[in-house]
Amino acid sequence: MAIGNGGRTTAGETRPVTPARIAGTAAVCAAASLGAAVFGMAVGSSGADLSGLWRSLAWHDAVDPTLQAIFWQLRWPRVLTAMETGAALGLSGLVFQAVLRNPLAEPYILGTSGGAAVGAVGGILLGLSYFPGVGTAAFVGSALSLAVVVLLSSGRAGLRRDALLLSGVMVNAFCGALILFFVSTTQDARLHTMLFWLMGDLSRADMPAGLRLGMVLAPGAAVLFVMARPMNLLLMGRDTAEALGVPVRWTRLFLLGVTTVMVSAAVSTAGLLGFVGLAVPHGLRLLFGPDHRLLVPACFFGGGAYLIACDALARWVPRHGEMPAGVITALIGAPLFIVLLRRSTR
Amino acid sequence: MTTMVCLDNVAYAYGAVTALAGVTVSVEEGEFFIVAGSNGSGKSTLLKLITGLDRPQSGRVFLLGRPAAAYRRRERSRILAYLPQTVPMDFPFTALEVVLMGRHPHVPLLHMEGPEDVDKALEAMTRTHVVHLKDRPVTALSGGERQRVFLAQALCQEPRLLVLDEPTAALDPAHQVRLMDLLEDLRRERGLTVVMVTHDINLAAMYGDRVLLLKNGRVVREGRPEDVFTFQTLEETYGCVVLVDRSPLGNYPRVTLVPGRYLSAQRSHGEDLGKTPQGTADERR
Numbered sequence: 001m002a003i004g005n006g007g008r009t010t011a012g013e014t015r016p017v018t019p020a021r022i023a024g025t026a027a028v029c030a031a032a033s034l035g036a037a038v039f040g041m042a043v044g045s046s047g048a049d050l051s052g053l054w055r056s057l058a059w060h061d062a063v064d065p066t067l068q069a070i071f072w073q074l075r076w077p078r079v080l081t082a083m084e085t086g087a088a089l090g091l092s093g094l095v096f097q098a099v100l101r102n103p104l105a106e107p108y109i110l111g112t113s114g115g116a117a118v119g120a121v122g123g124i125l126l127g128l129s130y131f132p133g134v135g136t137a138a139f140v141g142s143a144l145s146l147a148v149v150v151l152l153s154s155g156r157a158g159l160r161r162d163a164l165l166l167s168g169v170m171v172n173a174f175c176g177a178l179i180l181f182f183v184s185t186t187q188d189a190r191l192h193t194m195l196f197w198l199m200g201d202l203s204r205a206d207m208p209a210g211l212r213l214g215m216v217l218a219p220g221a222a223v224l225f226v227m228a229r230p231m232n233l234l235l236m237g238r239d240t241a242e243a244l245g246v247p248v249r250w251t252r253l254f255l256l257g258v259t260t261v262m263v264s265a266a267v268s269t270a271g272l273l274g275f276v277g278l279a280v281p282h283g284l285r286l287l288f289g290p291d292h293r294l295l296v297p298a299c300f301f302g303g304g305a306y307l308i309a310c311d312a313l314a315r316w317v318p319r320h321g322e323m324p325a326g327v328i329t330a331l332i333g334a335p336l337f338i339v340l341l342r343r344s345t346r
Numbered sequence: 347m348t349t350m351v352c353l354d355n356v357a358y359a360y361g362a363v364t365a366l367a368g369v370t371v372s373v374e375e376g377e378f379f380i381v382a383g384s385n386g387s388g389k390s391t392l393l394k395l396i397t398g399l400d401r402p403q404s405g406r407v408f409l410l411g412r413p414a415a416a417y418r419r420r421e422r423s424r425i426l427a428y429l430p431q432t433v434p435m436d437f438p439f440t441a442l443e444v445v446l447m448g449r450h451p452h453v454p455l456l457h458m459e460g461p462e463d464v465d466k467a468l469e470a471m472t473r474t475h476v477v478h479l480k481d482r483p484v485t486a487l488s489g490g491e492r493q494r495v496f497l498a499q500a501l502c503q504e505p506r507l508l509v510l511d512e513p514t515a516a517l518d519p520a521h522q523v524r525l526m527d528l529l530e531d532l533r534r535e536r537g538l539t540v541v542m543v544t545h546d547i548n549l550a551a552m553y554g555d556r557v558l559l560l561k562n563g564r565v566v567r568e569g570r571p572e573d574v575f576t577f578q579t580l581e582e583t584y585g586c587v588v589l590v591d592r593s594p595l596g597n598y599p600r601v602t603l604v605p606g607r608y609l610s611a612q613r614s615h616g617e618d619l620g621k622t623p624q625g626t627a628d629e630r631r
Contacts, residue, residue: 014442014481016459103436156360226456233447237434240496242399244503245423245451290437293458344436 017293025294029284029301033083036308040079041071043312081205081269082311082325083304084213086276088266089113090303091224092259093277094295098231099252100150102161103344104337106277107142107263110168113274114175115145116260116267117197121182130268131212138264145171146260158238200273200326202311209269216265220258221300227255228292235290273307273326275333280306282340348375349411350507350539351396356405357563358391365391367563368405373556375506376537378530380550380571383560384584389543390431390511392560396541397428397509409507423451427505431512433496438483441495445471445480448502470501473528475521489516497525501532508532510542514549522546526553547601551575552593559583575599 015021042050056071089107096105096112107113119141123134149171153163179197195201224231230251233241238248266273280303281295288294310332311325352372358365366388373379381389394400395407398414407414409425417425427448435444445467446459453459459467471477474494484492493516500508508529514522526549532538544550550557551571559566559574566583567574577590580601587609593600 012481014440016443016446016464018458101434101436229450229455232439233450235435235437235439236447237430239394239397239399239428239430240433242419243397243423243426243428244447245420247419285438289443290439291443 017291022293022297025288026297026301029298029305033301033305033308036305036312037079037083040082040308040312041075043316044070044075077207077210078202078205078311079308080207080210081213082202082308084210084217085202085266085270085273086280086303086305086307086310087221087300088213088217088262088303089273089276090280090299090306091221091277091296092263092266094281094292094299095224095231095255095259096277097281098234098292099255100159100164101235101237102159102164103282104165104278104340105168106275107259108272108274108277109165109172109337110146110149111171111175112142112146112149112260112263113267113272114172114179116142116264117272118145118175118178118182119264120268121179121197125182125186125188134268135212135265138268139261141175142260142264142267143257145175146256195324196271198272198326199324200271200329201324202270203322203324205269213265213269216261220262221296223258224255225293225296227251228296231255231292232290271324271326274330275337276303276307276310276329278340279329279333279336282336349373350375350377350409351541352408352411353392353395353402354406354408356395356402356407358388358395358400358402364563366395366402369560369563369565370405371558371565371568373507373539373541375539376533377539378533378553378555379539379541380554380557381541381543381560382545382547382550382557382583383566386562387560387583388563389560391563393428393509393511393541393543397426398422399428420451423503425505426507426509427500427503429497429500429508429510429513431515432489433492435484435492438485440481441471441476441484441487441498442467442480444484444495445498445502448499451503466504467498467502470498471495473501474498475524490518490521493517494521494525505538507539507541510540512543512545514544514546522549529553547575547580548593551598551601552595572597572599575601 038050038053041053052067053071056068093106096107096110097103116138120134120138122141123137126137128134128137149164149167150159152167153160176198183197196204230241230246233244233246234248234251241248280299284295284298284302288298307325307329310328314325314328315322317323350373353369355368355370356366357368369388369392381392383389391400395402398407398409398417401415409417409422446463448470449459449463449466453463468477468480471480474497476491476494476498479487479491479495484495487495493513497513514525517525529538529540529542530553533540554571556569557571557574558568559579561583567579575590576599577588580588580590587604589602589604590599591602592598
């Protein structure tokens with residue numbers, strides 16, 4: 001199951017990874033996410049546009065307070081949350097692909113996001129506080145579903161790759177049914193709409209949720225960056241990685257644990273956004289190659305840029321009203337999955 | 347002379363299937379040690395115990411006189427490098443990037459590989475004849491080329507003990523000889539200890555200082571190739587008919603496999619033509 005040559009068909013000079021190269025990669029992706037953020041701030045149903053944003057940023061006295069409120073109380077939390085959710089999901093996909101050595105692994109496809117959603121819905125119905133109650137419930141749900149998928153697909157020779165995807169899809173379907181069951185049997189006003197849990201939606205993002213997610217994301221991303229080189233070695237399988245000094249079992253558990261925390265935080269904030277963890281790492285691998293020391297910062301900023309853009313498109317494309325961002329991510333992600341599947345089983 | 351590795355009465359089973367049943371063996375520093383034996387005889391398991399990838403269920407393993415379990419992984423990875431039969435790598439790292447990963451044990455976690463590491467990687471790649479492939483993604487290389495790239499990675503690790511699992515299986519004859527010559531040279535230059543599993547008895551006879559023959563998890567025979575590779579021992583180990591004579595190159599045993607048709611031709615002078623070659627071989631015994 002090869003993932004292709006990742007933009008490396010032309011034989012360029014191999015350049016070793018240096019701090020400067022990491023900084024450059026991060027800067028390019030940060031610039032992209034800044035651009036996406038400006039786009040995201042300027043797009044919406046009301047008339048607040050780019051020039052309004054500029055006047056608001058420049059702090060002109062003449063700015064309409066309504067406009068200020070639209071920018072900084074409605075759109076900014078939404079853009080921030082999109083950025084964080086995209087970063088969390090993009091990084092999770094990257095880690096899943098490395099740890100499970102499966103280019104198609106991704107928290108949504110493997111049912112990890114679904115498990116987090118079931119946990120979050122359950123936590124809300126039990127009347128738990130958002131933190132730590134619902135967050136913990138979401139984490140337990142996602143960790144459980146990931147454990148089930150991994151156990152179901154591991155044979156004596158390690159993970160069977162098709163079994164991994166199939167059991168993931170089934171766990172995902174089961175979680176979807178559980179969510180629908182819970183949401184439709186209750187009138188609980190604290191629960192979001194059904195659409196939120198099935199398609200992912202950023203329209204209800206607020207500042208406290210954005211800050212909570214940020215507190216989980218920042219240390220998680222830092223830890224992943226430190227672990228980037230061992231992640232490279234994990235791609236060569238258990239034996240080679242162990243022989244090179246990586247404690248494989250511990251490293252895998254630790255990485256999956258960190259990403260499961262990030263996934264559950266992202267899902268409880270933004271619902272089930274599919275395929276972000278597939279599109280972001282694969283797109284960035286084409287640009288920057290497969291080294292995780294470059295890909296961790298790239299997925300952090302690039303994932304943010306990607307989801308901000310998807311959410312902005314979801315607001316911009318429909319003539320009336322808007323659609324959930326998950327529609328856009330699935331419209332891009334599902335065909336991409338098929339392309340990657342075709343390529344990897346060829 | 348120091349003892350590199352010592353296995354003391356080790357046993358290992360996968361569930362109910364015994365892979366090794368009480369094997370004792372030691373390898374001296376600078377030795378070229380070859381492990382051979384039939385399929386499923388426990389060769390690869392033996393290598394995994396030597397490398398510390400698995401722990402024996404009974405018995406003890408010593409690396410440089412210290413219990414292998416007492417080593418930290420990173421410490422061990424500066425002493426010992428391991429090249430499995432195939433290394434799964436589906437991500438398009440270039441060959442040079444893959445070889446540089448061999449520097450992992452020597453580069454602190456938050457540091458990057460420096461120019462001296464790149465030099466070492468390129469030197470290792472020169473020795474395994476893959477330097478011209480350095481900018482190609484490993485996913486685009488042939489099996490033999492990949493094998494040599496991962497060998498370069500193991501050399502780049504600068505081990506004192508190199509453990510290889512059937513390294514010549516994917517190589518053409520020219521590269522087989524080059525690889526074996528390279529291992530011999532490294533042994534001479536750096537005192538590298540080599541432990542290698544192979545099915546190629548003739549290569550084993552010409553390069554090995556000492557050979558271990560395994561069958562069903564037990565030692566059949568251990569010693570110098572000329573003592574171990576007799577037709578009786580080989581037939582006992584592999585359960586097939588072989589001819590053993592002297593290599594024209596010197597005092598090495600040369601092993602010739604005997605095709606079944608020669609055995610049945612012998613039989614056809616007799617009465618029963620319907621018998622299988624297997625039956626014939628058994629009868630000859």
